[in-house]
Amino acid sequence: MPNLEARPEVYVRGVVSPEGPAFARDGTLYFCDFGVFPDSGDPSEAKDRNIYRSDERGEPKVFVNTGGMPTGAAFHLDGRLLVCDSGRGELLTIYPDSRITVLASEYHGKPLHGPNDLTFDWDSTVYFTDPKGSSLEERTGDIYLYHATRKLELFDSGYAFPNGIAIGPNRKTLYVAETHTQRIYRFALGLDGLFTEKEIFAVLPQDKLNPEHGPDGMAFDREGNLYIAHWGKGCVDVVSSDGKLLGELATPGSKPTNVAFWGTLLYVTEMEKGQVIRFDVGIPGLELFGTATESIKTGD
Numbered sequence: 001m002p003n004l005e006a007r008p009e010v011y012v013r014g015v016v017s018p019e020g021p022a023f024a025r026d027g028t029l030y031f032c033d034f035g036v037f038p039d040s041g042d043p044s045e046a047k048d049r050n051i052y053r054s055d056e057r058g059e060p061k062v063f064v065n066t067g068g069m070p071t072g073a074a075f076h077l078d079g080r081l082l083v084c085d086s087g088r089g090e091l092l093t094i095y096p097d098s099r100i101t102v103l104a105s106e107y108h109g110k111p112l113h114g115p116n117d118l119t120f121d122w123d124s125t126v127y128f129t130d131p132k133g134s135s136l137e138e139r140t141g142d143i144y145l146y147h148a149t150r151k152l153e154l155f156d157s158g159y160a161f162p163n164g165i166a167i168g169p170n171r172k173t174l175y176v177a178e179t180h181t182q183r184i185y186r187f188a189l190g191l192d193g194l195f196t197e198k199e200i201f202a203v204l205p206q207d208k209l210n211p212e213h214g215p216d217g218m219a220f221d222r223e224g225n226l227y228i229a230h231w232g233k234g235c236v237d238v239v240s241s242d243g244k245l246l247g248e249l250a251t252p253g254s255k256p257t258n259v260a261f262w263g264t265l266l267y268v269t270e271m272e273k274g275q276v277i278r279f280d281v282g283i284p285g286l287e288l289f290g291t292a293t294e295s296i297k298t299g300d
Contacts, residue, residue, distance in 0.1 A: 002225055002238055003282040004247040011058040011267065012276035016048040018269035020073040020117065020217070021260035021276065022081065025291050029054045029262070030063060030081060031269055031276060032070035051083065051094070058276070064098040072117035072217070072258070075290030076124065084115035086132055091115050091146060104144070104152045113142065117217055117258070119165050119174075120289035124148045125193050127155065127174055129162040136160045136180045143176060145193050155194060156187075164218040164228065164258065169241075169286055175201060177228060179214035182206050184228070184239070202226075202243040207233055217258025219266070220286040227266055227281075229256040236268060236279075249279050261285020 012018070012031075020032035035048035051070055052060040069087025076082060076093075082103070083092045089112045091104040103126075105112060114132025121127065126146040134141035141159035146152050160180035168175055174187040174195070186201035207213055213232025220226055224241030227249075234254035238246045253272030260267050266279045287293075 002221065002223075002246070003280065004238060004249060006249060006279040006281055008249070008252055008268075008277040008279055010252075010275050011278050012052075012054055012060050013058075013274070015052065015060055015274045015276075017257075017271045018274065018276055019071045019257045019271075020083070021258055021267050021269050022073040022075055023260060023262050023291055024053075024075055024079070024081075027262060029260075029267060029276070030073060030075075031060075032073055032083065034069045034071050034086070049087065051081070054276070064094055064100065066092060066094075066100060069114075072115070072128070074118050074120055074126075074288070076120065077290055077292065082118060082120075082126060084118050084128055086114035086116055089114050089132075091118070091126070091128060103150070104146055107144070107152055107154060112144075113140065115144075116163055117165050119167050121167050121174075121189070121193070122171050122289055123193075124289065127165055127167075129159075129165050129176065131159065131161040131163060131179075134159060134161045134180075141178075147193065153193070156198070161214070163214070164216050166218045166220060166226070167289075169220055169222070169224045175218060175226065177215035177218055179216065179231070182214055184215060184218075184226070184243075202239050202245070204228070204230065204237055205245065216256065217269075219259045219261055221261065221281065221283040222286055223283055225283070227259050229259050229268060231255050231257060231271075236266070238281075249281075251277060 068085040072084035118128035131141040143155040164177040182204040184202040187195035188197040216229040216231040235248040255271040
């Protein structure tokens with residue numbers, strides 16, 4: 001059982017809109033900052049839209065500026081950082097020397113809406129959400145998979161802002177948060193990477209006083225509990241492996257955006273106060289493709 005009485009500790013201060021935390025294999029935390037969109041509406045005038053890496057004291061250092069609006073990040077086992085950039089409308093790969101290349105920007109000739117979050121499976125396939133512009137009234141949000149063969153394929157469509165995304169502990173299921181319905185979907189994956197079954201795994205409690213809130217980024221611990229940043233509600237919801245709400249971890253600000261584990265520490269990016277905080281929940285996080293040892297990667 002995770003420690004739901006854990007108190008938050010501030011790890012990083014002084015950023016604008018932190019998102020997309022991801023750990024490198026050496027334990028360095030990288031995170032996105034989608035910054036402040038200018039009143040002019042011109043993306044070229046945007047400020048603070050960096051990807052940061054923190055030093056051992058939690059001081060943020062600029063790694064790269066994407067020129068867009070980075071929101072989600074995940075490491076490949078080879079050390080590349082893949083990033084969803086909603087402002088550019090692209091899936092990017094960023095090399096350790098900060099070079100940027102575009103992996104995907106359109107599907108069948110149509111531009112992507114604005115990728116938000118991503119995860120790797122254990123065959124290095126990338127799954128990412130593409131929600132920009134979708135809502136309860138306009139359910140145009142998509143989910144894609146980007147194969148190691150550089151093939152982009154539509155996974156599913158018709159969502160009211162598909163957001164956080166994570167591979168389950170058995171490596172054969174994909175979980176996606178749909179912000180505007182409070183739902184977490186679970187997909188059984190086939191050998192081709194597409195889904196064979198789809199179901200609603202959990203529905204988070206709705207706050208009638210704050211209808212704009214909803215689930216954002218997600219991460220699993222080793223016992224199969226799912227930690228969900230609940231944007232607008234000021235907490236991380238903790239859901240058991242059978243979809244039951246175990247409780248909440250209260251965040252200092254009301255807008256947590258995403259979560260990531262390093263050991264038993266759950267790191268949470270939070271937008272209202274411009275911080276990265278962490279909780280010691282007492283259970284290690286689930287190993288991810290980008291930070292796995294070779295024995296974990298092969299399942300030995």
